[in-house]
Amino acid sequence: MDVRWPLRRIVNFMRITVIGSGHVGLVSGACFAELGHDVILVDNDPAKYEALQRGECPIHEKYLPELFQRHHGTKLEFSKSLAASVDKSEAIFIAVGTPPAINGEADLSFVESVAREIATSIKDYKIVVGKSTVPVYTSEWVRKVMLLNGAPANLFDVASNPEFLREGTAVSDFLYPDRIVIGTDNKACAERLRLIYEPLLDGSYYQRPDSLLPHKRAQAPPPLIVTTAKSAELIKYASNAFLAMKISFINAVATICESVGADVDQVRKGIGSDARIGGQFLNPGLGYGGSCFPKDLSAYRAVARECGYDFRLLEEVVRINNEQRERFLRKVRSVLWTLKGKRLAVLGLAFKGGTDDIRESPAISVVRSLLGEGCKIQAYDPAAADNARELLGTGNIRYATSAMEAARDADALLVLTDWEEFRTIDLDRLRELLRYPIVIDGRNIFSPATMAEHGFTYTSVGRGDVYHDASGGQKSPVAAKKSADPQPDVDAVKTP
Numbered sequence: 001m002d003v004r005w006p007l008r009r010i011v012n013f014m015r016i017t018v019i020g021s022g023h024v025g026l027v028s029g030a031c032f033a034e035l036g037h038d039v040i041l042v043d044n045d046p047a048k049y050e051a052l053q054r055g056e057c058p059i060h061e062k063y064l065p066e067l068f069q070r071h072h073g074t075k076l077e078f079s080k081s082l083a084a085s086v087d088k089s090e091a092i093f094i095a096v097g098t099p100p101a102i103n104g105e106a107d108l109s110f111v112e113s114v115a116r117e118i119a120t121s122i123k124d125y126k127i128v129v130g131k132s133t134v135p136v137y138t139s140e141w142v143r144k145v146m147l148l149n150g151a152p153a154n155l156f157d158v159a160s161n162p163e164f165l166r167e168g169t170a171v172s173d174f175l176y177p178d179r180i181v182i183g184t185d186n187k188a189c190a191e192r193l194r195l196i197y198e199p200l201l202d203g204s205y206y207q208r209p210d211s212l213l214p215h216k217r218a219q220a221p222p223p224l225i226v227t228t229a230k231s232a233e234l235i236k237y238a239s240n241a242f243l244a245m246k247i248s249f250i251n252a253v254a255t256i257c258e259s260v261g262a263d264v265d266q267v268r269k270g271i272g273s274d275a276r277i278g279g280q281f282l283n284p285g286l287g288y289g290g291s292c293f294p295k296d297l298s299a300y301r302a303v304a305r306e307c308g309y310d311f312r313l314l315e316e317v318v319r320i321n322n323e324q325r326e327r328f329l330r331k332v333r334s335v336l337w338t339l340k341g342k343r344l345a346v347l348g349l350a351f352k353g354g355t356d357d358i359r360e361s362p363a364i365s366v367v368r369s370l371l372g373e374g375c376k377i378q379a380y381d382p383a384a385a386d387n388a389r390e391l392l393g394t395g396n397i398r399y400a401t402s403a404m405e406a407a408r409d410a411d412a413l414l415v416l417t418d419w420e421e422f423r424t425i426d427l428d429r430l431r432e433l434l435r436y437p438i439v440i441d442g443r444n445i446f447s448p449a450t451m452a453e454h455g456f457t458y459t460s461v462g463r464g465d466v467y468h469d470a471s472g473g474q475k476s477p478v479a480a481k482k483s484a485d486p487q488p489d490v491d492a493v494k495t496p
């Protein structure tokens, strides 16, 4: 038995510090508490710390408030002092941001500064675990920085434990993961990390009568993948790059569908039913955004460049993704003709449904372009309006408190984020409220046939457009001949 490891570990739970209380840190910390561990969440943002102390959840994330209610003040504590928290803990998770530097590489200065601080606080054995998404070799650098700053080599081990949660479904992703990856070159350290996740790995958490999401209990426990630290770091970047590639791939297919009059829904069903491909992440639309894919692709390319490999495939993935926003704006112009002075209802500002995160949001980018072209925007987002207001201000943009309020008297409605609640809005009421019954759907949340039935002119991505004949009332889906190329098919263009 390793004397550095407390005996209580065999029968009990662990004391964990998570540094960084952002999307990953908060969710990981709350979920570790849910698994039975004693968790201290550390953040150096005083406003965030105060809000957390008061029991406020600073991000919109399903089930996180429930976890706060269960564990706040008992198994889940908050601290501003990294040193004091490290002192009380056996495992330290680093979950600070790794934003993009100007040259596209990941900026690891937050990780380095945290590693320095941990080093100067260590008095007994700890495992230091990277949860942030970082380039290969970061675990090695963390170890070197800690040694340079006086941490005795026998008092710590460093591991990588990449996080695969998705904003919007983060708690569920954490507690019911597809896999858990542990990257370390030290067997004993891997075993300690395994123990932290044991309630998930042996399925005992799912059997607990109070486990969150009981409807998912039947799910098999996740596999544990133990790798070297370098492999774990690469697994995370490669996974994100592959997912982004799937999104750009289906967007490219959608463009062909528009040109030839095929239906991307039928095509993606045909592609996705192949078990080797799978149907997830084959949703055409405005493209990916958020705080991860754009920066991780750029950092992954930088890693490849440093290794002497030009990962050109990723360049194309990014180019297709950026093009989707341009193509969408061309669609808006081709349906509405001129934009200056048009009043547009916008549904969705977050980078995806289920979150209030607007970092790198395609919706924000489209709204900015429309404002730049002189449009007046009436926007509704179930969670991201406050964040958007801070970024976009209030000039020529009004933030509605419901989809219907946003739609009132607008010349057209644009769907920019895939919130579930948008799928069930009352289409008849929507049609009454809009000045013209025009919907341009950047997320394919409605079906063309339904929109035809409800009397809309409807344009989406990779599917046939629907034109509402305002003169005679005949409403029928029309096979899409029109692509969103710079020259619109003038026969197809109807202007309000």
Ligand code: NAD
Pocket: 019, 020, 021, 022, 023, 024, 025, 042, 043, 044, 045, 048, 082, 095, 096, 097, 098, 110, 113, 114, 131, 132, 133, 134, 163, 164, 165, 166, 167, 291, 292
């Ligand atoms: P975030 O920006 O939401 O949160 C980071 C937090 O770290 C902030 O609250 C910040 O105040 C805090 N922080 C920074 N320096 C600190 C310090 N020295 N001491 C204490 N706190 C400090 O970031 P995030 O979205 O949670 O992402 C964190 C990491 O996880 C990133 O590397 C990201 O790529 C990765 N990741 C993110 C997601 C996601 O969906 N957001 C998913 C998987 C992985």
